[in-house]
Amino acid sequence: MNIRHGDLALLAIKTLPENLTVSTSKKLMTGSGGNDHTFTDGTFYPNINGQTLGYLVAVDGTKLLHPDHGALVPNSNLREVIVPAGIYQVVRQVEQTHDAMRFVED
Numbered sequence: 001m002n003i004r005h006g007d008l009a010l011l012a013i014k015t016l017p018e019n020l021t022v023s024t025s026k027k028l029m030t031g032s033g034g035n036d037h038t039f040t041d042g043t044f045y046p047n048i049n050g051q052t053l054g055y056l057v058a059v060d061g062t063k064l065l066h067p068d069h070g071a072l073v074p075n076s077n078l079r080e081v082i083v084p085a086g087i088y089q090v091v092r093q094v095e096q097t098h099d100a101m102r103f104v105e106d
Contacts, residue, residue: 001084006069008037008053010088016055020045028090029053031066038065039083044090053090058083 003010008029023044028037042062046054056062062083064070070079 001086003064003081003083003088004093005037005064005081006066007031007093008064009091009093010056010064010083011091013055013087013089016045016057016087017047020047020055023054028056028064029092033068035067039063040065042083051091051093053092056083056088056090058085058088060085 001012008031023046025044026038026040028039028044030036039056039058040061040063042056042058044054044056048054062085064081064083065073065078067077067079070081072078073080
C-alpha cells in the first residue's frame with residue numbers, strides 16, 4: 001500500500017537497504033508550507049538521495065501527523081493518517097508541469 005500525504009509519499013517496499021542509521025527525530029520532512037510531517041510509533045532511517053528522504057518502519061498504531069492531511073485529532077490542530085504496519089520508502093513527491101518536473105507544493 002502506498003500513502004500520499006501532501007508533498008510527501010510513503011511507498012511500500014519489501015526490505016530495508018543496508019547500512020542505515022536510526023533517527024532520533026519524529027520529523028520526516030518540513031513541507032513546502034513550513035509545516036512538519038511527523039509520525040508516531042515506528043522507526044525512521046533518514047537517507048536523502050534525490051527524491052528519497054529515507055525509510056520508515058511502521059508498526060501497529062503508526063500515524064502520520066500534519067495540520068492539513070487526514071482526520072482531525074481531537075483537541076489538536078493536527079490531522080492524522082493511520083499507516084499500516086510495514087516498510088516504506090519516504091519520498092518527496094514531484095509533478096510534471098509544462099516547463100519541467102518540480103516538487104509538489106503542499
